[in-house]
Amino acid sequence: xxxxxxxxxxxxxxxxxxxxxxxxTWFKNTCLLKQVDDTVVVGVPNIxxxxxxxxxxxxxxGDTLKKNGVAAAHIEYKIFAQAARRGQSSExxxxxxxxxxxxxxARSAAIKPSGKAAGNSxxxxxxxxxxxxxxxDNFIVGASNELAFAACQAIAQQPGSRYNPLFLYxxxxxxxxxxxxxxxxxxxxxxxxxxxxxxxxxxxVQEFVDALRFRKTADFASYYRTADVLIVDDVQxxxxxxxxxxxxxxxxxxxxxxxxxxxISADKPPKDIPTLEDRLRSRFTGGMSIDMxxxxxxxxxxxxxxxxxxxxxxxxQEVVEYLANNVQTNIRELEGVLNQLxxxxxxxxxxxxxxxxxxxxxxxxxxxxxxxAKQIIERTARHFQIPIEDIVGPKRDKDIVVPRQIxxxxxxxxxxxxxxxxxxELGRKDHTTAIHSVDKIERQSRIDAxxxxxxxxIKEHLYV
Ligand code: ADP
Ligand code: MG
Numbered sequence: 001x002x003x004x005x006x007x008x009x010x011x012x013x014x015x016x017x018x019x020x021x022x023x024x025t026w027f028k029n030t031c032l033l034k035q036v037d038d039t040v041v042v043g044v045p046n047i048x049x050x051x052x053x054x055x056x057x058x059x060x061x062g063d064t065l066k067k068n069g070v071a072a073a074h075i076e077y078k079i080f081a082q083a084a085r086r087g088q089s090s091e092x093x094x095x096x097x098x099x100x101x102x103x104x105x106a107r108s109a110a111i112k113p114s115g116k117a118a119g120n121s122x123x124x125x126x127x128x129x130x131x132x133x134x135x136x137d138n139f140i141v142g143a144s145n146e147l148a149f150a151a152c153q154a155i156a157q158q159p160g161s162r163y164n165p166l167f168l169y170x171x172x173x174x175x176x177x178x179x180x181x182x183x184x185x186x187x188x189x190x191x192x193x194x195x196x197x198x199x200x201x202x203x204x205v206q207e208f209v210d211a212l213r214f215r216k217t218a219d220f221a222s223y224y225r226t227a228d229v230l231i232v233d234d235v236q237x238x239x240x241x242x243x244x245x246x247x248x249x250x251x252x253x254x255x256x257x258x259x260x261x262x263x264i265s266a267d268k269p270p271k272d273i274p275t276l277e278d279r280l281r282s283r284f285t286g287g288m289s290i291d292m293x294x295x296x297x298x299x300x301x302x303x304x305x306x307x308x309x310x311x312x313x314x315x316x317q318e319v320v321e322y323l324a325n326n327v328q329t330n331i332r333e334l335e336g337v338l339n340q341l342x343x344x345x346x347x348x349x350x351x352x353x354x355x356x357x358x359x360x361x362x363x364x365x366x367x368x369x370x371x372x373a374k375q376i377i378e379r380t381a382r383h384f385q386i387p388i389e390d391i392v393g394p395k396r397d398k399d400i401v402v403p404r405q406i407x408x409x410x411x412x413x414x415x416x417x418x419x420x421x422x423x424x425e426l427g428r429k430d431h432t433t434a435i436h437s438v439d440k441i442e443r444q445s446r447i448d449a450x451x452x453x454x455x456x457x458i459k460e461h462l463y464v
Contacts, residue, residue: 181231
């Protein structure tokens with residue numbers, strides 16, 4: 001259809017101008033419903049995406065439509081159930097471990113399985129320890145987790161062949177369990193006969209201790225060594241447990257040799273897990289290791305709104321932002337705060353407002369209102385031991401430019417300033433410099449631990 005072709009072209013361009021996470025979250029499942037005169041109606045899967053597109057992306061959509069020959073004076077968004085299903089119909093069934101054609105593989109990274117479909121067939125499948133609550137569908141993708149998300153989706157499409165093992169690590173409450181469970185749920189739904197085993201390391205250790213006690217280690221071993229997919233959560237708890245490590249080493253090898261998928265999570269990278277046997281450490285790093293980080297402000301807002309929606313509530317943006325600011329490091333805690341607010345409002349038959357949220361949780365402690373652009377710039381300059389005049393001045397030496405870029409990144413993330421304002425604060429005329437700097441630091445910080453540390457040190461000084 002002509003309309004479809006137009007929209008695909010628009011999406012293709014938008015994909016290049018926003019981050020992967022934003023594209024997958026906001027645009028992936030949209031379609032063009034109608035184009036009459038100068039009005040364009042875009043189909044979206046839910047109210048939240050509708051709001052976000054209206055609020056943040058209408059100009060981009062309008063511009064991109066224009067580039068494709070459609071001058072739309074009005075863009076409307078309509079919730080359209082089928083929008084959510086688009087892009088999935090062409091997916092073919094496949095069996096575990098079977099190689100997929102290359103193009104299917106490329107497409108697969110962006111396709112989200114439907115949570116419902118997963119739920120339905122789970123009842124008949126062989127699975128251990130999986131919680132249907134965790135799906136790809138209800139996982140919000142942002143810069144902090146898009147790599148992990150893409151890797152998990154790739155594995156879900158083609159287990160055992162790439163990224164084996166997948167080692168996912170990062171702090172508490174940032175979505176590791178959710179993602180690795182989502183892989184399990186997806187596979188269990190597709191392959192009801194596959195043995196998909198999820199186990200927390202604590203339980204793993206407990207079972208092993210019991211097996212030792214009752215002289216059933218052979219049963220224990222054969223049970224886990226016949227898994228098609230083994231998901232081991234929080235493997236840091238294996239530290240210091242020598243016998244368990246040995247057992248796991250053999251299980252690991254047996255599965256790996258048989259091309260069975262292994263997924264492991266931990267709160268730190270293998271090299272930092274104390275008393276981890278070297279041979280296990282090297283096994284863990286033999287596939288793909290991905291560092292998951294704390295979701296940024298924008299992603300936290302999206303999570304809050306999506307979870308609220310799960311309770312049939314649409315929160316005002318100011319309430320969403322307040323909550324996302326109030327809890328910055330742990331999504332489990334963020335959910336807890338949201339649930340408290342919703343429960344309170346339900347009990348008192350009130351609509352959740354900023355006033356109520358503030359009265360329940362106080363004014364945002366970790367993000368003081370008085371924090372200014374100047375303080376951020378000063379702090380950054382001080383951290384790198386360079387004079388303020390230099391950071392806001394014309395010098396282009398590398399040891400000045402990088403701190404300047406970091407300061408821009410901080411202004412964006414901590415104060416949500418506009419790019420022109422950020423440029424002005426740092427004595428730059430052109431706001432595209434600010435866009436590039438923020439983007440660069442965002443990308444770089446994903447792979448550069450030193451940079452990440454610098455940023456968190458600066459933040460710590462700002463917020464204490
Ligand atoms: P971890 O295993 O890293 O400690 P979890 O996976 O248990 O964290 O996540 C804690 C809670 O936060 C879960 O309820 C999970 O569903 C939710 N959560 C974390 N990240 C996301 C996300 N990106 N989108 C939606 N929910 C998330
Ligand atoms: Mg966990």
